[in-house]
Amino acid sequence: MAVLLLIKRSVRKIEQVEPQAGLLNDSSSDANPSLAEAVEPHSQVAVFDGSQPLAMTAGVSLSPFTIAYQTYGVLNADKSNAILLCHALTGDQHVANSHPLTGKPGWWSALVGPGRPFDTDKYFIICSNVLGGCMGTTGPASINPATGAPYGLDLPMVTIADMVRAQAMLIDRLGIDTLFCVAGGSMGGMQVLQWAALYPERVFSAMPIATAARHSSQNIAFHEVGRQAIMADPDWRGGRYLSEGVRPAKGLGVARMAAHITYLSDEALQRKFGRKLQNRAEPTFSFDADFQVENYLRHQGSTFVDRFDANSYLYVTRACDYFDLAGDYGGSLARAFLGAKSRFCVVSFTSDWLYTTVESRAIVHALNAGGAPVSFVEIATDKGHDAFLLDEPDFIATTRGFLRGAARARGLSETGDAKP
């Protein structure tokens, strides 16, 4: 139990923050460390040269390209204990180690590690930065070999399917045929669904969490607000800001602030901040951050711009918007999962209004129609969409139980070895 108490809260937990002075007022033209990660990541990389181009949904092929990834644990002798974790919109490959830029614990430290549900003593865990990201996998901040300058908007539009095809090439490179599990939340969950549709025979079990098989109109609308905030920043420079030595930090910060609201619930915000004032007894009747919630959001915006690239944000939000799995299969989600043999565990959270339980039930419905073995759990929590990143006991128990059941079916021992 002591171990459980020591589980660190995720980086996105609502926390008290120091007052933010003039958060988005200073133009950050100094070197952005995140761009260094885009070129020289603090992780392993797999380079796919001209002999292995990536066929993209946009109809072009990308070559060469790089995937930056982390692994934890040991691959067993018959390579049957590998788990691929797919990160969300602004996540990265640093799922369970301290982040090279922020120093904070990995984004899924609550679930990944020795003795955790994704047990690194038992499983070989892989997490790669998505295509279009900015932590070392080829994205708009990477150098375009044709020009020697960052791609910017010259990178072809990236889709969730492109991300997944690139991941599959990494899994090939690692010599793994079938993944024991593919799991992820939010945009990570979309990748899980895409994996199950594209490579059903390579996925033994799948956990799509707090996600949807298509982006709703409301989801697209929120993303568009974020993108317009970035593009409206004069320092965006039509996407060529890296070449011109500036960064659209204000726009990206505002995009993050708006998005962050969608990750939380009204109830959680009310409980934590209410109408409480920030270090003052009376309102100042100015546009200072009088309210704690304003200060909190400014903090979220300002720390985000230190670790994320604005063009990358445009690409990954767009990838989500274009995601409509049923649309790729003649409008029938059930057809996407036809003949799926993977064991599924779909999870939603009661207070998640970004990817609602209704969306998860649609996935369950389609899987049931195809006869796939599916479990579905709706976790009661007031923490909103972000709950999937947090230490939610019921969610952790579900994940642990599902993986144990799947491990038994896969014939994995308690140490992750294949049983003779």
Next chain:
Amino acid sequence: MMQTGSEIPQTALTRIDLLLVASMVENNARVLDVGCGDGELLRLLSETRNVDARGVEISQQGVNDCVAKGLSVVQGDADVDLADYPDNGFDYVILSQTLQATRNPRKVLEQMMRIGKRAVVSFPNFGHWRIRWQLGLRGRMPITENLSYAWYETPNIHFCTIRDFVNLVQLVDARIVRAVAMNSSGAPMRVNAPWWAWNLFGEQAVFLLERQNKD
């Protein structure tokens, strides 16, 4: 005893009920257990009959228990979520000790007959003489060992007698393949006993049904 997430308390009699329900299912069948609780029946079926076992359960604890056993169980409400299942998706749809807790038993039974080729339904018989005694002579809502809730807090909102159920089976255009009533000690009653005797002395009943018009 294992902690169960379902609303219905596990007793020795419900255990006998599980065994009886299980005996009505053929080997290697596709089975959906509606209101599967902590998954005991599904586990029994997958271990002894090698069935493809799926479940629906309303309680969080029940679903977690099932998922931890490696079962495929969906958190859902029998009254609402059976509509999501395709026609003829299962060989058997089981409703064990749950019918009386649904809001619309007729609709639930119709959905079961649509989803499954056959249905197995077990329920407590409200026509049992002890219950008639409490209601008819004492004038009080019955509380028995197996129906232990007071009227104001019971999840069991749609009790029926064995005869009522037989009537419902006709209404949903189903046919009784097999029926068993158990007395208060859990022993099956004589097959050739008349309905009125079952209705008076059967404490539990288990029915195996199939569609009248097989398509």
